[in-house]
Amino acid sequence: MSARAPGCDDASVDVEVDSATTEERREVTMPETMRWPGAGRPADEQAVGLARPPLVRRRSGRVVGGVSSGVAEHLGVPVLWVRAVFAALAALGGAGVVAYGLLWITMAPEPADAPQREESSTERMQGIGLAVLGAGLAIAAGSLTGSIGRWVIGPLGAVLVGTAVVWREADEAQRRRWLGSARSGVAGALLGGGGVSAVVRVLGGVGLVVTGIAMFLLSRVDLGAMQAAVVSVLATLVGVAVLTVPWWLRLVRDLNEERRARIRTEERAEIAAHLHDSVLQTLALIQKQPDVPREVLRLARGQERQLRAWLYGPSGYGRRGGDADGGAAGGPSGNLADAVATACGEVEDTFAIKVQQVVVGDCELDERLVALVHAAREAVVNAAKHAGVGEVSVYAEVEPERVQVYVRDRGKGFDPEAVPEDRHGLADSIRGRMERHGGAVRLRTAPGEGTEVQLEMPRSRNGTKNAAKEARA
Amino acid sequence: MSDQDTEGTPETGSRPVRVFLVDDHALFRTGVRAELDHAADTVRVVGEAGSVDEAVAGIAHYRPDVVLLDVHMPDGGGAEVLRRVRPNQPEVVFLALSVSDAAEDVIAVIRAGARGYVTKTISGRELAEAVCRVAEGDAVFSPRLAGFVLDAFADRPGAAPIRDPELDLLTPRERDVLRLLARGYAYKEIASELFISVKTVETHVSSVLRKTQLSNRYELSRWASDRRLV
Numbered sequence: 001m002s003a004r005a006p007g008c009d010d011a012s013v014d015v016e017v018d019s020a021t022t023e024e025r026r027e028v029t030m031p032e033t034m035r036w037p038g039a040g041r042p043a044d045e046q047a048v049g050l051a052r053p054p055l056v057r058r059r060s061g062r063v064v065g066g067v068s069s070g071v072a073e074h075l076g077v078p079v080l081w082v083r084a085v086f087a088a089l090a091a092l093g094g095a096g097v098v099a100y101g102l103l104w105i106t107m108a109p110e111p112a113d114a115p116q117r118e119e120s121s122t123e124r125m126q127g128i129g130l131a132v133l134g135a136g137l138a139i140a141a142g143s144l145t146g147s148i149g150r151w152v153i154g155p156l157g158a159v160l161v162g163t164a165v166v167w168r169e170a171d172e173a174q175r176r177r178w179l180g181s182a183r184s185g186v187a188g189a190l191l192g193g194g195g196v197s198a199v200v201r202v203l204g205g206v207g208l209v210v211t212g213i214a215m216f217l218l219s220r221v222d223l224g225a226m227q228a229a230v231v232s233v234l235a236t237l238v239g240v241a242v243l244t245v246p247w248w249l250r251l252v253r254d255l256n257e258e259r260r261a262r263i264r265t266e267e268r269a270e271i272a273a274h275l276h277d278s279v280l281q282t283l284a285l286i287q288k289q290p291d292v293p294r295e296v297l298r299l300a301r302g303q304e305r306q307l308r309a310w311l312y313g314p315s316g317y318g319r320r321g322g323d324a325d326g327g328a329a330g331g332p333s334g335n336l337a338d339a340v341a342t343a344c345g346e347v348e349d350t351f352a353i354k355v356q357q358v359v360v361g362d363c364e365l366d367e368r369l370v371a372l373v374h375a376a377r378e379a380v381v382n383a384a385k386h387a388g389v390g391e392v393s394v395y396a397e398v399e400p401e402r403v404q405v406y407v408r409d410r411g412k413g414f415d416p417e418a419v420p421e422d423r424h425g426l427a428d429s430i431r432g433r434m435e436r437h438g439g440a441v442r443l444r445t446a447p448g449e450g451t452e453v454q455l456e457m458p459r460s461r462n463g464t465k466n467a468a469k470e471a472r473a
Numbered sequence: 474m475s476d477q478d479t480e481g482t483p484e485t486g487s488r489p490v491r492v493f494l495v496d497d498h499a500l501f502r503t504g505v506r507a508e509l510d511h512a513a514d515t516v517r518v519v520g521e522a523g524s525v526d527e528a529v530a531g532i533a534h535y536r537p538d539v540v541l542l543d544v545h546m547p548d549g550g551g552a553e554v555l556r557r558v559r560p561n562q563p564e565v566v567f568l569a570l571s572v573s574d575a576a577e578d579v580i581a582v583i584r585a586g587a588r589g590y591v592t593k594t595i596s597g598r599e600l601a602e603a604v605c606r607v608a609e610g611d612a613v614f615s616p617r618l619a620g621f622v623l624d625a626f627a628d629r630p631g632a633a634p635i636r637d638p639e640l641d642l643l644t645p646r647e648r649d650v651l652r653l654l655a656r657g658y659a660y661k662e663i664a665s666e667l668f669i670s671v672k673t674v675e676t677h678v679s680s681v682l683r684k685t686q687l688s689n690r691y692e693l694s695r696w697a698s699d700r701r702l703v
Binding site: 308311312354356358359360361393395397406408452 | 574575594616617619620623624627652655656657658
């Protein structure tokens with residue numbers, strides 16, 4: 001029995017769900033047809049709909065809450081008219097004030113990154129004047145017609161102004177939160193990182209509202225009952241605050257959790273995108289040509305270097321954040337370590353060899369050091385072409401007075417005396433380049449013993465370009 | 474895991490160095506094992522582990538001479554293995570083997586007690602050599618590690634004052650040896666370049682290793698603390 005009952009239930013539930021969904025579907029489609037009443041003139045409707053900006057409260061050029069300017073923008077009429085209408089309506093028993101408040105609550109504020117719109121000071125003065133006029137009319141009309149008692153006017157005015165101030169501040173807090181500068185937590189949600197002035201404004205507004213209510217109570221209630229009323233109201237407020245503590249805490253936690261989750265998701269997406277663009281592509285390429293070892297090596301090395309650069313910075317290993325040459329990072333022409341890494345990487349890619357590079361110290365590039373890096377690159381290219389080995393070591397060391405670079409291979413080496421005159425690689429690209437900039441080249445090689453090219457370049461005294469020529473250190 | 478037979482073939486007069494592999498990538502362990510098998514007369518893999526816990530248990534069980542240790546693993550990585558094994562088995566020697574070239578990783582495992590550091594692109598022959606070298610009590614520096622140490626001990630303007638000259642400064646000779654290491658020279662080449670014996674080169678490198686592990690030079694402690702290992 002109990003085993004069979006769920007089956008029967010399921011069947012009936014299924015039917016119910018079916019009918020519910022069809023009903024829902026009907027409900028969903030209904031408003032759509034209402035929104036587009038005539039199939040004959042959708043183009044017209046659409047054009048108007050697109051031309052009309054959305055109904056949002058404006059931030060720039062607002063006087064109270066930005067409702068009037070938002071409405072004016074939406075309807076395409078001058079903002080002065082809208083303000084005048086609100087002021088006039090305020091005379092009808094305060095209807096304008098109520099309408100304004102309702103719109104303030106229901107209209108969404110415009111996005112924080114919306115463009116700022118200019119407003120002339122006369123327009124602003126008119127706005128303020130109409131706001132004051134509206135408030136005055138509402139009060140005057142109320143008192144004249146007797147629809148509100150005189151005793152209410154003062155307190156009501158204070159409450160209205162106080163409420164407007166607090167609401168306005170809440171708008172500001174939201175904008176700051178959107179701009180990402182706000183702290184998290186309840187204080188952050190209420191004040192949005194606005195600082196002391198925001199606290200003062202909110203407290204001022206709250207004070208006005210409290211004063212208004214107190215004035216109302218004081219004028220209507222005799223003091224004895226008043227005390228009991230105040231105590232009971234305060235007790236209720238404390239009770240509500242205590243009861244809602246878990247809710248506040250959860251709100252804070254949810255906010256933080258949501259922010260963390262968003263950051264995680266973004267990071268993950270970035271990593272996934274990067275891996276897809278680089279690593280997966282390279283792996284696919286490698287699978288396509290498994291029988292060309294040279295190409296596979298080249299792809300793997302190139303990919304490794306790229307991934308390292310992404311993970312650890314351009315030089316492929318640890319970031320050199322604590323270096324003495326603190327200002328070097330932002331230099332327009334880059335750093336020596338990065339330049340050496342780039343040059344070595346290019347040769348690795350071109351000649352499918354491994355270039356093991358180690359750089360000790362770092363400094364900003366100048367004209368001489370650029371020449372040094374070019375010469376070093378040429379030396380690596382020579383090794384790649386002629387040494388007949390798969391690995392070249394590059395070692396660069398930055399010293400206070402000079403920079404030294406060693407390019408070394410364990411290949412076949414050569415006899416420097418026997419190099420034909422028409423081979424310009426070493427003579428021009430390396431020796432010539434170095435000597436033109438005041439550097440020196442030493443060569444250690446012999447047939448069968450590998451080759452080491454030692455490059456040395458004096459540093460400009462203060463590291464700036466085109467410093468006065470200095471004597472060799 | 475391989476067999477537990479600890480007797481080596483006495484072809485070369487001494488038993489092969491017993492090696493334990495720790496790496497969370499099974500594929501990589503297989504590759505290293507295959508490469509070391511070519512040097513079976515000097516090096517033999519006795520076991521392997523894919524996690525920190527497995528490694529601690531396996532090292533206690535097999536009592537290897539040398540542990541080849543991956544730097545990056547879940548649950549604390551190579552440094553965690555070092556931290557848990559060294560108090561109980563100070564005789565076990567660790568050689569870090571990692572694909573990471575970041576100064577933080579390299580310096581961190583060295584300061585946690587590894588006798589050397591080589592990168593995973595090293596050839597099988599060189600790896601076997603490095604294993605034998607650390608087994609004999611010497612240090613093994615890859616060119617890049619030598620570069621990091623030179624960097625850390627460099628005399629820059631504005632560097633923190635030297636507290637212990639014994640530990641915080643390199644001798645000129647140690648500096649020369651490190652420079653040549655960073656330039657890609659082998660120990661034998663360094664010896665002939667500096668007109669000293671290979672044994673002296675080894676002494677200098679071991680001394681540099683000790684300073685790297687114990688010195689309070691700012692760069693060293695900063696790199697290590699970036700991995701929370703000090």
